[in-house]
Amino acid sequence: MLLLLCAGLLVVAGIGAAEVVAVTAGDARAEQAAAAAAHAAEGALAHPPGGDDLSVAVQAARTVCGLEETGGPVACALARAAASMAARANGAELVALAVGPDLRDRGADAAPGRVVAIATVELRRRLPVLERVCAAPHPRPTALCVARATAAARLSGRGVTRVSLVDAPEAVRELRWQLDHPRDADTCAGHRLAGLVTAPLLAVTRLAGRALGDAAAGVSWLLAALGPVVAPLAFGWGLLGASFDGRGLHAGLTELAMLLLAGPLLAPLSRIGAVHIALAPFHATVSFAVGVLTGVDDSDRVRVGGVAIALVCDLLVLTKPLAIAGRVGLEVVAARITPGATVASGALRGTLAAAKHAGDLISGKPSTVLRLVGIRPRRNLAGVLDAASLAYRPGAAANQVAQMAGRLAHWGRTVAVDTPLSENALAAALARVGHAPLRGVEQLAELSQLHSGARTLGATAGGGLQPLGDPPPPPRLRLPDPGAR
Amino acid sequence: MRSERGAETLELVAGLPLLGVVVGALLQGAVLVEDRARAAADARELVRHAVVCDHRDAPPAQIAGDTALGAARVLLRTAPDGTGGWLVTATVTLPPRILVPGLRGGVDSPLAATGAATMRREPC
Numbered sequence: 001m002l003l004l005l006c007a008g009l010l011v012v013a014g015i016g017a018a019e020v021v022a023v024t025a026g027d028a029r030a031e032q033a034a035a036a037a038a039h040a041a042e043g044a045l046a047h048p049p050g051g052d053d054l055s056v057a058v059q060a061a062r063t064v065c066g067l068e069e070t071g072g073p074v075a076c077a078l079a080r081a082a083a084s085m086a087a088r089a090n091g092a093e094l095v096a097l098a099v100g101p102d103l104r105d106r107g108a109d110a111a112p113g114r115v116v117a118i119a120t121v122e123l124r125r126r127l128p129v130l131e132r133v134c135a136a137p138h139p140r141p142t143a144l145c146v147a148r149a150t151a152a153a154r155l156s157g158r159g160v161t162r163v164s165l166v167d168a169p170e171a172v173r174e175l176r177w178q179l180d181h182p183r184d185a186d187t188c189a190g191h192r193l194a195g196l197v198t199a200p201l202l203a204v205t206r207l208a209g210r211a212l213g214d215a216a217a218g219v220s221w222l223l224a225a226l227g228p229v230v231a232p233l234a235f236g237w238g239l240l241g242a243s244f245d246g247r248g249l250h251a252g253l254t255e256l257a258m259l260l261l262a263g264p265l266l267a268p269l270s271r272i273g274a275v276h277i278a279l280a281p282f283h284a285t286v287s288f289a290v291g292v293l294t295g296v297d298d299s300d301r302v303r304v305g306g307v308a309i310a311l312v313c314d315l316l317v318l319t320k321p322l323a324i325a326g327r328v329g330l331e332v333v334a335a336r337i338t339p340g341a342t343v344a345s346g347a348l349r350g351t352l353a354a355a356k357h358a359g360d361l362i363s364g365k366p367s368t369v370l371r372l373v374g375i376r377p378r379r380n381l382a383g384v385l386d387a388a389s390l391a392y393r394p395g396a397a398a399n400q401v402a403q404m405a406g407r408l409a410h411w412g413r414t415v416a417v418d419t420p421l422s423e424n425a426l427a428a429a430l431a432r433v434g435h436a437p438l439r440g441v442e443q444l445a446e447l448s449q450l451h452s453g454a455r456t457l458g459a460t461a462g463g464g465l466q467p468l469g470d471p472p473p474p475p476r477l478r479l480p481d482p483g484a485r
Numbered sequence: 486m487r488s489e490r491g492a493e494t495l496e497l498v499a500g501l502p503l504l505g506v507v508v509g510a511l512l513q514g515a516v517l518v519e520d521r522a523r524a525a526a527d528a529r530e531l532v533r534h535a536v537v538c539d540h541r542d543a544p545p546a547q548i549a550g551d552t553a554l555g556a557a558r559v560l561l562r563t564a565p566d567g568t569g570g571w572l573v574t575a576t577v578t579l580p581p582r583i584l585v586p587g588l589r590g591g592v593d594s595p596l597a598a599t600g601a602a603t604m605r606r607e608p609c
Contacts, residue, residue, distance in 0.1 A: 040605035
């Protein structure tokens with residue numbers, strides 16, 4: 001009996017051992033399949049059509065070439081197909097793939113084409129006894145029935161094409177680092193020069209941004225600590241920073257303004273391609289003016305406070321000439337009714353001017369930063385520096401143009417008003433434009449400055465300050481997890 | 486009443502062959518499993534060399550370092566992968582090591598261990 005029992009136990013142990021062998025063999029096959037898939041993706045990229053495009057594309061978009069994505073560079077699709085075919089040839093299915101970005105800028109011996117490929121595959125283990133359990137639609141535990149493995153490969157060598165299989169967890173760690181620290185794909189000299197200027201500016205702007213953010217957090221904390229006594233103030237502060245998607249409203253207002261300015265015939269004509277292109281500058285100007293006048297920008301985060309302040313500023317700026325002319329302007333009337341209104345108006349202007357300077361500082365405007373460190377460049381030099389700085393703060397281009405147009409209009413209206421054509425053609429041309437249009441341009445420029453301050457104020461209240469403008473949102477990525485089973 | 490002394494000894498003697506068969510089968514199974522693992526590892530190593538440009542013509546036994554490959558059947562097949570590349574498949578069939586008398590050996594035996602691995606050929 002004892003012997004029979006021993007023999008029975010040995011048979012059971014043997015069956016168990018066979019299951020264990022099947023499990024480990026499945027792991028080995030999965031590892032081979034993953035290595036083959038990663039290797040194939042790299043092999044396909046060794047001499048790909050548009051291989052450099054892939055590198056630049058994945059770097060510039062701060063992303064990787066994945067399995068789920070469609071489109072993209074040709075080389076991406078090629079790598080996907082090659083990896084998938086290699087996995088299938090080894091009896092596995094490719095479930096995740098990440099290709100790129102390359103690490104060519106990290107080492108002294110930088111060379112093109114060092115794009116890393118990380119592949120994850122799955123295959124059925126084909127267990128001798130427990131296969132019936134695994135044949136269920138949703139087998140549990142999955143790790144027992146399905147073998148999963150991740151492998152990584154990278155092109156190596158200079159002059160000789162060779163694919164190296166590398167440690168997958170290390171490759172994933174490097175890839176994450178690369179995605180957190182994106183390489184600048186633009187390598188032209190001007191761009192590098194702008195980068196050199198940006199680096200010290202960035203330190204200043206980050207400091208200023210942090211100070212403003214802390215100040216806003218302090219105000220919020222203070223309002224919360226004071227409790228219901230200052231509930232209206234707290235509500236107003238919250239409303240100042242609240243935001244909404246203004247793109248639709250902005251588009252609607254712009255179209256309305258276009259109709260008012262150019263007449264009802266414009267809408268059908270603008271559908272014609274050539275007319276549409278010809279109207280593009282006009283449309284851009286109207287779009288900018290609508291943003292300045294209403295505070296509703298073409299953005300998905302328009303601040304409520306920015307809109308409210310912009311409308312108040314419209315009253316202060318646009319009604320001022322009327323007030324001066326006929327003593328019926330809102331500011332003056334308000335000042336007579338409530339003596340504090342003029343003071344409030346001045347305080348608002350002062351606050352917006354301070355916010356505007358803070359915004360300029362955060363966006364890295366050279367003239368503002370230089371003034372902060374005690375250097376006062378000549379006006380012309382400051383203008384040139386500010387214009388050059390648009391290379392790294394393109395979002396400020398419209399404001400800069402408006403400011404320059406305002407200065408030009410002011411010069412044309414005051415200095416060059418009676419200049420004959422023979423002396424100064426520009427002055428004479430401006431004089432022909434007339435007083436009222438030039439005054440309008442000046443007012444738009446003034447509103448643009450105030451609006452810029454309002455936007456900074458709203459962003460500060462909403463905690464959405466960003467040095468050097470809003471960075472693009474990082475793409476949603478699903479990198480392979482070598483530790484997953 | 487007859488004495489039952491020695492019955493356990495007799496049972497042991499009678500059961501020993503059965504135990505021997507079971508143990509022998511387990512050992513044979515373990516050896517076959519090892520053969521399969523070796524075949525898979527050899528195939529993997531061979532195909533890795535076969536896809537590298539300047540290693541393609543090296544002798545298999547020298548590459549894998551497995552002396553059993555001398556008696557093995559090694560097959561290298563190449564097929565297009567549909568993306569402009571070539572897939573190389575190495576199939577290694579090792580003759581089984583027979584411990585239990587009466588089982589057939591050689592690469593044509595049903596117990597022969599077969600391993601296969603496929604990789605994409607690297608461009609030269």
